[in-house]
Structures are given as C-alpha cells and as structure tokens.
Amino acid sequence: MAPYRVAVYGAGGVGGYLGARFAQAGAEVSLVARGGHLAALQERGLELRSIRGDAQVRVRATDDPAEVGPVDLVLLCVKSYDTRETAARLGPLLADGGAVLSLQNGVDNEDVLAETVGADRVLGGVAFIFSTIAGPGVVAHTGGPGSIVFGELDGARSERCERLLALCQAADVPAELVGDVRVRLWDKLAFICAHAGTTATTRLPIGVVRETPATWALFRGLVAEVASVAEAEGAPLPPDPVGRLSAFAQGMEAGNRSSLLHDLEQGKRLEVDALHGAVVRRAVAHGIPVPLCEAVYAILVPWLHGPPDAQLPG
Numbered sequence: 001m002a003p004y005r006v007a008v009y010g011a012g013g014v015g016g017y018l019g020a021r022f023a024q025a026g027a028e029v030s031l032v033a034r035g036g037h038l039a040a041l042q043e044r045g046l047e048l049r050s051i052r053g054d055a056q057v058r059v060r061a062t063d064d065p066a067e068v069g070p071v072d073l074v075l076l077c078v079k080s081y082d083t084r085e086t087a088a089r090l091g092p093l094l095a096d097g098g099a100v101l102s103l104q105n106g107v108d109n110e111d112v113l114a115e116t117v118g119a120d121r122v123l124g125g126v127a128f129i130f131s132t133i134a135g136p137g138v139v140a141h142t143g144g145p146g147s148i149v150f151g152e153l154d155g156a157r158s159e160r161c162e163r164l165l166a167l168c169q170a171a172d173v174p175a176e177l178v179g180d181v182r183v184r185l186w187d188k189l190a191f192i193c194a195h196a197g198t199t200a201t202t203r204l205p206i207g208v209v210r211e212t213p214a215t216w217a218l219f220r221g222l223v224a225e226v227a228s229v230a231e232a233e234g235a236p237l238p239p240d241p242v243g244r245l246s247a248f249a250q251g252m253e254a255g256n257r258s259s260l261l262h263d264l265e266q267g268k269r270l271e272v273d274a275l276h277g278a279v280v281r282r283a284v285a286h287g288i289p290v291p292l293c294e295a296v297y298a299i300l301v302p303w304l305h306g307p308p309d310a311q312l313p314g
Contacts, residue, residue: 003028004167005071007093009086011041011061013131013259014103015077016139017146018173020048023057025171030060030068038063040137049134050141052172065089070096073164076113080106080274087116094121099160101150103127105192105259106274107185110153123161124181125150126188132262143253147174151181186230187237191245193275194222196260197296200270203261207254218292220246225290229279232286264300267307272300 004027008019011031023029023046031041041061048055062068074093078086083104090100094117101123102109113122128147134140148168152158161177168175178184198209198219209215220242227241238244263270276297283290302308 004073004163005098006030006073006075006167007032007065007068007071008075008077009065009090009093010076010078010082011037011046011139012077012133013139013141014127014129015075016046016133017048017050017129017131017141018075018077018103018127018148018171019059020046020055020057020139021171021173022167023059024055025167027167027171029057030062030071032063032065032068033061034063036136037133040135044137047138048141049138050131050146051143052141052146066092068093070094071098072160073098074100076100076102076104076109078104079269080104080109080271081269083109083112084116087113090117099123101125101164103148103150105189105271106278107182107189108274108278110185114153119153122153123150124153124185126184130256132259143256145174147176149176149178149181149184151178151184153181155179155181183230183235183237186226186233186235187241187245189275189279190223190226190230190237190241191248192258192260193226193279193293193296194219194245195249196258197222197276197293197300199256199258200260200264200272201296201299203264205254206249206252206256206258210250210254219249221292222296225283225288225293226279228288229283229286229290232288233282260300264303269306270300270303272297273304276300 006027007030008015009032011033019029045058103125110124128144130143131141165177223242227237276293279293
C-alpha cells in the first residue's frame with residue numbers, strides 16, 4: 001500500500017508537531033512554510049522538542065504547493081486571517097481527491113475553505129497542542145494533551161476519516177473522530193476566548209489569571225458568553241461549559257501563555273477578529289449581550305495588524 005501522503009500547510013507549532021509525529025509513523029509528509037523557517041527545514045530538517053519525546057525528521061519543505069502535488073490530506077494550520085488567501089493555493093494539493101482538515105482557531109475557517117474548494121473536501125477539527133516555533137526549523141511542544149478531534153462537517157463517519165484516525169494511532173497522537181465537530185469547534189472557541197482573552201489583556205500567564213479572583217471571574221464570564229452564542233448558533237456546548245473549561249484551565253502549567261499573548265509580545269498580527277470579534281458579530285445578530293467579549297475585543301483590536309503607531313503627532 002502506498003504511504004499516506006500529508007501536506008502540512010503552515011508548519012508552525014501545531015503543524016510542525018503533527019508533521020513530525022506523522023513522519024515518524026511512516027507517512028509521506030511535506031511541509032509548506034516560508035522565510036527563515038523554510039530555509040532551515042530544507043537544510044536541516046524539522047527538529048521537535050517535545051514533552052512527549054523529541055524527534056528529528058527529514059521531510060520535504062517548500063513554499064510552493066505545486067511542488068508537492070496531490071496528497072491524501074492537507075493539514076491547514078495557518079492563522080485564521082490567512083485562510084482565504086491560502087484556500088486559493090490548495091488546488092494542486094487537492095487535485096487527486098484529497099481533503100483539507102482545518103486545525104485553526106475560530107468557527108469560520110471551514111466555511112471559508114468550502115467556498116473555494118467545495119464543502120465535500122473540508123473536514124473540521126481542533127487541536128489541543130501547546131507548541132510554538134522556537135527558532136528556524138525548531139518546534140517546541142510544551143504542554144497540552146497533544147491530541148486532535150476531527151470529523152466530517154455533515155457528521156458522517158467516512159473512510160477518509162477512518163484512515164486519518166489509524167494514522168494518528170500509529171503516530172501516538174491521541175485522536176477522536178466525532179460526529180458533532182461544529183459543537184467541538186465552538187467548545188474550543190469558548191476556551192480560547194477565555195484563555196487567550198485573559199492572558200493577552202493582562203499580559204500574564206494563566207497561573208496569575210487563576211490566582212486573581214477578578215481576572216478568574218473574567219475567564220469564567222467569557223466562557224459563559226461564548227456558550228450562550230453557540231447555543232443560539234445551533235451548536236449547544238456539552239454540559240457545564242464554565243465548570244468544565246475552568247477545570248481544564250486549572251490543570252494547565254502555571255506559566256502557560258496563549259498563542260495570542262505570544263503573538264502580541266512578538267509584535268505579530270493577532271487572531272482576535274476570528275476569536276472575540278466573531279463572537280461579538282454573531283451575538284449582535286442574535287441580540288445576545290456579550291459585554292466581556294466586547295471589552296476584550298476593544299482592548300486588543302488596535303494590535304490586530306501588529307503594533308500600532310502609538311506616537312502622537314508632534
């Protein structure tokens with residue numbers, strides 16, 4: 001049997017971690033990256049530093065999807081603000097009937113992809129992997145269960161999803177194939193809006209958030225607001241979202257910093273429009289008050305495109 005072909009589009013923290021694990025399991029992995037990270041991947045391969053075991057793998061790396069050709073699966077791990085532009089470049093990868101699995105933040109990406117490549121080519125998913133690019137060609141996995149949840153948008157249990165599940169098992173990547181992936185996307189969004197919202201607005205790790213009563217109340221309130229919007233959207237979250245997601249946050253390493261905070265500190269663009277912005281827009285449409293999400297969005301949106309020019313005209 002031919003090896004399972006995977007193209008990781010956006011070989012950052014999540015994409016790099018999964019690409020390394022799938023390559024270890026014998027999959028034919030190609031990474032689509034750019035800049036100094038790409039140059040290092042081409043020269044030295046991908047180095048993974050992980051709490052679940054380090055790895056050094058040699059994989060094809062390029063900035064041109066046409067050099068990769070058709071694959072069984074595209075793992076889309078770019079930032080949400082790049083989804084539409086990236087979707088337009090996926091044609092060479094999907095020409096042979098392949099599918100694209102979005103492992104991005106937010107609840108809009110699957111629909112954006114479907115507009116370009118067709119809904120029948122799109123899988124939804126969420127990743128619980130805390131990892132970042134530690135340097136060119138190096139991905140550091142520092143926490144989280146290292147797992148993914150995925151499924152067909154229509155809830156069907158397809159052969160292509162079963163094949164991916166088998167690959168995850170071979171790669172020792174905890175995975176769950178589900179029929180309610182849109183609910184899982186909203187559940188993850190509720191956690192991200194709380195975790196990223198509190199850590200980025202305070203510029204502090206989750207441990208300080210937990211230990212500060214007013215800030216911890218903000219965390220819990222953000223979860224509740226997103227849960228109310230999810231229910232209005234027809235994707236009611238599993239029972240007790242506030243208690244359940246707060247308990248998950250209680251189990252995190254005290255020094256954990258969200259990717260939103262990391263991007264803020266590094267002067268990069270922020271995904272806040274796909275997170276709190278998306279919740280606010282849907283809340284307005286449903287007539288649901290979300291004052292905490294509105295406040296977080298208002299605080300962070302000046303940094304949407306990177307550091308604003310804070311100097312007053314002299």
